[in-house]
Amino acid sequence: MLRYHLFRASITALLLLAVSPSARALSPISAEEAPKANAKLLRALGQGDQAVRVVVGVSDGTASPKSLLERPDPAGEPARRIVRLAAQKRLVGDLPQSEFRVRHYAESFSILSGTATRDGVVRLANRPDVAWVALDETRRRFQTSPQASQTLIRSDAANAAGVTGVGQTVAVLDTGVDYSVSALGGGGFPNSKVIGGMDTADEDNDPMDCDGHGTSVSGIIAGPNGVAPDAKIVAVKVFSSTDTTNSTCKDTAFVSDIIQGINFAITHKSELHIVAINMSLGAEPDDDTPAGYCDTSEPAEAAAIDSAVAADIAVVVAAGNGLFTHSLAAPGCISSAISVGAVYSISSPAVRWSDCTDQPVTPDLVTCFSDSNTNLSLLGPGAFWTTVGKGGRTVVGFGGTSASTPAASGAIALVRQVRPDLTAFGTLGVLRSTGVPVTDPRNGIVTPRLDTLAAVQLPFGRFGGFVGTPVAVPDGTGSSSATATISGLSGSVASLQVWVEIDHPDPRELRVRLTGPDGTSILLHDRDGAPQQPINAVYGRTDVPAQPLSTFQGRQANGTWTLTVEDQVAGNTGRIRAFSVTIVPGQPVVPIPAQTDGSVLPVVGRVQGTKFFLSDVRLYNPTAASKSFSLYYVPVGQSGATAVRASRTVGAGQVLALNDIIFSEFGFDSSIGEVTIAASDPAFIATSRAYTQSANGTFGQFVPGFRSTTGLSFGQGRATANGFRKDSQFHTNVGFTEVSGAPVTVRIDLLNGNGTLLASTTRDAAANQTLLITDIIGDRGLGATSNFRVDFTLTSLTGTPAPPAVIPLGPGQTLEKLDVLNTQFGLQDPSAAGLRIHPASPAQLVVSTRTFVEKFGGTFGFFIPGLSTSSSGVIGLGTGRVTAIQLDQSRAATGSRSNFGMAEIGGADVLVHVTAKSGDTGGVLGAKSYFVSANTSFQANVTDILGSGAVATNIYLQFELEGGAGKILAYGVAVDNTSGDAIYIPAAKEP
Numbered sequence: 006m007l008r009y010h011l012f013r014a015s016i017t018a019l020l021l022l023a024v025s026p027s028a029r030a031l032s033p034i035s036a037e038e039a040p041k042a043n044a045k046l047l048r049a050l051g052q053g054d055q056a057v058r059v060v061v062g063v064s065d066g067t068a069s070p071k072s073l074l075e076r077p078d079p080a081g082e083p084a085r086r087i088v089r090l091a092a093q094k095r096l097v098g099d100l101p102q103s104e105f106r107v108r109h110y111a112e113s114f115s116i117l118s119g120t121a122t123r124d125g126v127v128r129l130a131n132r133p134d135v136a137w138v139a140l141d142e143t144r145r146r147f148q149t150s151p152q153a154s155q156t157l158i159r160s161d162a163a164n165a166a167g168v169t170g171v172g173q174t175v176a177v178l179d180t181g182v183d184y185s186v187s188a189l190g191g192g193g194f195p196n197s198k199v200i201g202g203m204d205t206a207d208e209d210n211d212p213m214d215c216d217g218h219g220t221s222v223s224g225i226i227a228g229p230n231g232v233a234p235d236a237k238i239v240a241v242k243v244f245s246s247t248d249t250t251n252s253t254c255k256d257t258a259f260v261s262d263i264i265q266g267i268n269f270a271i272t273h274k275s276e277l278h279i280v281a282i283n284m285s286l287g288a289e290p291d292d293d294t295p296a297g298y299c300d301t302s303e304p305a306e307a308a309a310i311d312s313a314v315a316a317d318i319a320v321v322v323a324a325g326n327g328l329f330t331h332s333l334a335a336p337g338c339i340s341s342a343i344s345v346g347a348v349y350s351i352s353s354p355a356v357r358w359s360d361c362t363d364q365p366v367t368p369d370l371v372t373c374f375s376d377s378n379t380n381l382s383l384l385g386p387g388a389f390w391t392t393v394g395k396g397g398r399t400v401v402g403f404g405g406t407s408a409s410t411p412a413a414s415g416a417i418a419l420v421r422q423v424r425p426d427l428t429a430f431g432t433l434g435v436l437r438s439t440g441v442p443v444t445d446p447r448n449g450i451v452t453p454r455l456d457t458l459a460a461v462q463l464p465f466g467r468f469g470g471f472v473g474t475p476v477a478v479p480d481g482t483g484s485s486s487a488t489a490t491i492s493g494l495s496g497s498v499a500s501l502q503v504w505v506e507i508d509h510p511d512p513r514e515l516r517v518r519l520t521g522p523d524g525t526s527i528l529l530h531d532r533d534g535a536p537q538q539p540i541n542a543v544y545g546r547t548d549v550p551a552q553p554l555s556t557f558q559g560r561q562a563n564g565t566w567t568l569t570v571e572d573q574v575a576g577n578t579g580r581i582r583a584f585s586v587t588i589v590p591g592q593p594v595v596p597i598p599a600q601t602d603g604s605v606l607p608v609v610g611r612v613q614g615t616k617f618f619l620s621d622v623r624l625y626n627p628t629a630a631s632k633s634f635s636l637y638y639v640p641v642g643q644s645g646a647t648a649v650r651a652s653r654t655v656g657a658g659q660v661l662a663l664n665d666i667i668f669s670e671f672g673f674d675s676s677i678g679e680v681t682i683a684a685s686d687p688a689f690i691a692t693s694r695a696y697t698q699s700a701n702g703t704f705g706q707f708v709p710g711f712r713s714t715t716g717l718s719f720g721q722g723r724a725t726a727n728g729f730r731k732d733s734q735f736h737t738n739v740g741f742t743e744v745s746g747a748p749v750t751v752r753i754d755l756l757n758g759n760g761t762l763l764a765s766t767t768r769d770a771a772a773n774q775t776l777l778i779t780d781i782i783g784d785r786g787l788g789a790t791s792n793f794r795v796d797f798t799l800t801s802l803t804g805t806p807a808p809p810a811v812i813p814l815g816p817g818q819t820l821e822k823l824d825v826l827n828t829q830f831g832l833q834d835p836s837a838a839g840l841r842i843h844p845a846s847p848a849q850l851v852v853s854t855r856t857f858v859e860k861f862g863g864t865f866g867f868f869i870p871g872l873s874t875s876s877s878g879v880i881g882l883g884t885g886r887v888t889a890i891q892l893d894q895s896r897a898a899t900g901s902r903s904n905f906g907m908a909e910i911g912g913a914d915v916l917v918h919v920t921a922k923s924g925d926t927g928g929v930l931g932a933k934s935y936f937v938s939a940n941t942s943f944q945a946n947v948t949d950i951l952g953s954g955a956v957a958t959n960i961y962l963q964f965e966l967e968g969g970a971g972k973i974l975a976y977g978v979a980v981d982n983t984s985g986d987a988i989y990i991p992a993a994k995e996p
Contacts, residue, residue: 034123039130039138046126046140056122058108058141060261060305063115064134065092070114070311071300074341075474075580077315086112093117096134104128109205109261113271114312116305118261139305143257144286144335146180146218146244146407157350157368157386158412159458160232163419168461170233170418174200175226176270176282176318177411178263179219180254181212181242186397188228189220189238198227201277202240205265206258212240215247215254217395221403222285224392225411231392232415232457233422239277241266243286258286263336264309271316280421280429281319283414285407287334289327289376295537296331297380298508299338306336314341319429321345321414323406325376328361330448331538333376340508340539340582343417343433346375347387347409348443348454352897356388367898369454371445375406377452379538383436384443384454385409385416416457423461431470434585435460438468438502442547446700451547463587466493469566470585478509481575487568487584491522498557499591499649499672502545505529507570509579511536516571519550522564527552532573545674549613555675558640559647562588589672597637597645597773599746603683604691604710607742607775609638610677611667614779616697618705622663623891623924624682625690625961626655627995632684636663637773638671640678645746645773648681655689660890660924662959666693679742679775687712688996692891694979694988702898702984704865707891709991716744719799725851727794727819731782734863739795740777743770750800753778755785758792760817767800792821825854839908839942842871858985867989872974874910877994881911881972886965887992889977890924893958894947897982904978905962906944909937911972918967921950924959931955934967944978964992 033051034042049057067085068078090112097107097117104125109118118141121129129138155161182199184190190198194211202212214220219240227236243262244254263284270282290296300307310320324346325334337344348369349356355364361373371377372388387409394400413436420432427435439460440453469489476485503519512534520526529544531551542548568584609620626632632655637648651670655661666680667673682691696705717724729737743749748771755763764785770776782790822828825840842852850871857866872878880887892903909915920932931950937943947962948955964975975992 034127039127041130041135041137042126043137043139045142046138049140050123050126056120057126058118058259058261059121059126059129060116060118060139060141060264061096061129062136062138062304062308063089063092063096063117064136065089065115067115070308070315074311074315077474089115092134096132100125100128109265111265111268113268114308116264116308118265137304141259141261142288143259144263144288145257146216146286155230155232158232158416158455160415160419162458163461164234166458166461168419168422170227170236170415170422172278173233173280173418173421174237174239174278175414175418176239176241176266176279177219177223177226178241178243178266178282178284179222179286180216180244181214181219182223182238182240183214183217183220183395183397184240186220186393188393188397189223198238199223199240200237201273202242203269204242205262205269206243206245212242213251214395215242215244215251217400218285218407220395221392221400222283222407222411225390225403225408226283226415226418228393232412233418236415236418237278239270239273239279241269260305264305267309267313267320270318271313274316274318279318281321281414281417282313283411284320284322284336285410287323287325287337289325289334290329290332293329293331295378295535296338297378297510297537297539298340299335300340303335303339307339307341310336310339310341314429317429319343319417319432321410321417323410324381326374326405327376328374329376330445331378333378333381338380340380343382343413344380345406345410345413346377346381346384346452347372347404347406348384349388350386351389365898369441369443371443371447373447377445377448377450379450380541381450381452382433382541383413383440384452385412412455416455416460419457420460427470428472430583431472431585434470434504434583435463435468437504437543438546438585438587439463453543453547466491467588467590468585471568471581471583475508475580475582478507478515478570478572478579478581480578481572484569484571485581486570487581489566489584489586491563491566491586491588494562494588494590496562496590496593497559498562498588500545500589500668500674501554501557502543502587502674503529503554504543504583504585505540505568506583507540507579508582509539509572510577512538512540514572514574514577515540515579516573518569520567520569521557521560522566523561525557525560527554527556553675555673558673558676559591562590589674591672592649592651592670594647595637595650597639597648597681597746598683599772601681601683601713601746602687603681603713604687604689605713605742605744606680606682606691606693606708606710608677608695608708608740608777609666609680609693610695611665611673612675612677616699618695618697619665620667620693620695620708621891622666622680622691622693623959624653624655624661624663625888625890625924626657626659627690627888628688629657631656632689634689635683636670637681637683638667638678639681639773639775640673640676641775641777643678643774644771645681648773656927658922658927660959660961662924677777679773681713681744681773682710690888690890690993690995692990694891699984701861702981702986704981704984704986705988706867707988707990711744713744717797717799724797725794727851728821728853728855729793729795730791731780731787732789732791736780737782738777738779739781740775741770741797742775743773746772748772752798752800753781754796754798755781756794756796757790758819758821760819763787763790763793792819794819841910841940856989860985865984865986867987869989874972876974878991879910879972879974880964880966880994882966882969885994886963887975887994888961888963889975889990889992890961891990892947892960892962892977892979894951894960895956895958895982899983901979901981903947903960904944904980905947905976906942906978907935907937907964907973907975908942909939909971909973911970913939913969913971915969915971915973916967917973917975918965919950920963921947922961922963923957924961930957930960937971937973939971962992
């Protein structure tokens with residue numbers, strides 16, 4: 006090492022002596038004088054540099070890395086390597102040593118590097134066998150300090166399932182690796198963990214770490230607590246040591262040393278089983294001007310990375326820590342690289358970094374420093390990891406995109422273990438298609454976050470990727486296509502995710518179409534987007550297509566899927582880089598039996614409206630034995646004859662939580678409709694909540710389950726819903742669900758507050774079909790309308806008559822009372838009360854209330870129906886018990902808290918026993934008795950029963966009278982911890 010450093014100093018002295026300090030040497034060199042030199046190199050020479058490190062592209066007649074990536078020729082590679090080396094050595098031999106001193110030859114691509122004087126640059130830039138001469142730039146380590154966890158990306162669960170990265174190797178291009186630590190093999194080099202490597206920066210064969218950064222990165226990949234603990238490491242040291250003791254590194258690494266490390270990985274791929282290269286390093290953009298792929302501006306790294314991918318090695322690169330929201334660091338911005346940004350895996354009130362602060366912090370929040378753009382490939386946990394450092398010390402709080410990148414490299418090792426058939430791009434396709442969509446709040450870009458368990462468990466038949474080379478898109482004329490094949494999948498399409506990556510600088514010029522095996526076709530992209538924000542979308546997961554993917558629901562899955570790209574504006578060229586299809590198969594299609602006596606949830610969805618809405622369902626079995634349920638889903642526009650069915654079993658006294666039921670149970674990515682739930686008997690309770698998510702929390706409403714035998718029938722009057730309006734802030738949607746298993750015709754009447762008919766419409770529905778009308782006032786061609794009601798009347802003779810429903814009807818007039826507690830009773834803030842409405846003489850009434858708050862530029866709240874004193878939910882002593890489900894008690898920002906209450910309506914004091922139980926186990930969590938005076942109401946938080954500070958999810962409350970002659974109505978309220986939005990959950994009588 007000492008002789009080497011002295012030798013290097015001697016070379017430098019010779020180079021300096023060979024350059025005379027003439028005016029010619031210090032004058033700027035023009036592009037005309039050095040036509041093949043890049044701008045950065047000319048600027049460096051213009052600043053007076055007499056000798057600079059350069060990277061040289063050699064024209065040797067062999068195919069370029071990009072063309073080999075597009076048209077692989079592995080059989081010809083040995084011969085090409087001979088040609089490349091011969092051409093590089095011939096070029097060096099033609100140049101005076103005083104003008105150019107070679108540093109690295111590269112047989113895997115046509116590039117060499119070294120140090121050149123000003124005259125040497127001019128000579129190189131005018132040679133016919135030189136394609137380009139570029140400044141040998143530097144790259145920094147991307148670590149931000151101050152734990153990320155395996156649990157966020159579920160690598161611990163993947164490891165427990167036996168997927169540990171065995172047989173896979175990752176080459177780590179970094180500050181070296183301390184192979185002497187026990188976590189990374191221990192002893193000398195090579196060892197059982199660090200099985201090979203070299204030092205390209207100091208030009209020796211010992212990759213011992215001079216900083217600790219590369220050791221920590223390797224620990225995340227393949228350490229005992231890493232993502233792929235049985236994977237191997239190849240250590241390539243690309244940062245040079247500052248002294249012979251190897252105690253510290255220089256802050257930057259030269260591009261020439263980095264690409265020589267890539268060359269090493271390519272040439273040793275087969276021998277060492279290398280599946281990925283990890284580079285937690287890079288150079289930030291000069292500014293945040295939107296910038297997409299950077300292949301043109303970074304030709305050396307682009308050629309090297311293209312060559313690695315052509316050799317089927319995934320190149321995983323840090324996105325950068327520069328806070329940029331429309332560009333990535335180099336070389337992560339190269340089109341064939343897999344770029345990785347950072348998210349948190351922790352919760353914290355605030356995390357302060359050197360250049361920015363995040364507050365509050367929750368898991369999957371994109372860190373404020375992480376560079377972002379549409380060409381970002383993946384997100385991974387970058388805040389924080391506990392890993393190993395140089396000397397074997399424990400590093401707590403290793404963070405930055407330097408930490409998220411090895412998480413992705415480890416994930417690739419896991420996927421390649423179970424799917425050795427996949428290419429580097431196919432592996433990325435699986436990771437993107439199974440990743441959790443995360444929205445960057447700074448720019449709205451949605452990128453998949455690693456979910457390694459989902460990736461390794463994805464069934465073979467559900468994924469089909471484009472196998473081939475990038476396909477050129479004709480500029481301004483014609484089209485090109487790529488195909489992916491799905492085979493061996495049983496069932497039709499429920500939903501699908503489509504990954505499309507197109508290297509084109511302006512997506513506004515492109516139209517992208519997907520065609521299924523049966524010819525069904527939709528537009529994925531229709532000339533929108535922004536310049537320098539390339540198409541890199543997982544439609545159906547991170548991005549919304551131009552036309553709905555639901556078009557493919559129920560269609561043929563097996564066969565050839567075709568992606569067609571048309572460039573409609575001349576001026577820019579592009580390529581289809583990646584295309585894959587991941588199918589979610591549907592549940593079996595089974596008709597709903599006629600006259601089913603079950604529970605109907607009339608509106609459940611996972612659909613984009615003015616906001617994206619989804620539905621959570623709770624299913625309670627109050628009996629003493631386990632019960633099997635059939636859950637039938639009928640999307641809007643279909644009938645019960647083509648329902649899809651899921652089967653579930655719920656234990657005695659348990660509540661089954663079915664979150665995001667449309668996707669989790671039925672596989673539909675975008676759909677809305679009704680769910681009919683049936684069992685051997687109707688002794689169960691079903692409820693749902695439809696809601697939307699936002700940065701301010703969740704907002705939604707409670708949707709109760711209705712007994713299917715209690716639906717409105719022909720000749721049994723009307724059903725009324727009131728208190729609606731249409732203006733700049735509100736519109737009203739209406740609908741109905743047929744529940745008996747026979748077609749119906751329904752007349753829908755709109756009436757104003759005085760009972761005057763405004764408009765009518767008649768709609769037909771098939772058996773078990775849900776019909777929805779968005780903005781009924783607009784649908785009828787009416788303008789702004791306040792205080793109107795909607796009446797539903799069956800006008801067909803089909804359907805099975807059900808027992809009459811209790812439908813109180815007024816004498817044609819609707820009365821509206823705003824802020825009723827204040828305006829009618831004079832109560833001031835804060836106040837809460839129950840209302841009892843009783844006519845002076847016999848009458849039928851429809852009564853409803855809405856409790857709401859004004860916040861975030863609008864209002865949100867919950868609906869409370871007026872109930873008759875003879876309603877089924879009213880209980881007295883010895884008449885049974887009622888239950889409120891769909892409750893949680895959490896302190897997390899993403900959770901909710903719960904209240905409960907009761908109103909005495911019989912005119913006598915009562916003692917009420919309230920029991921809190923776990924919906925997951927049916928076990929008792931706590932119980933307490935409450936005295937409620939005659940004609941009064943009571944409300945408390947569930948912590949009054951569970952204890953102060955208690956946390957519990959999926960709980961339910963049972964109410965039963967212990968004494969007294971009165972009667973009660975009981976309820977629960979779930980309140981979102983962030984938005985404050987609440988849903989009212991009436992306690993239902995247990996069958």
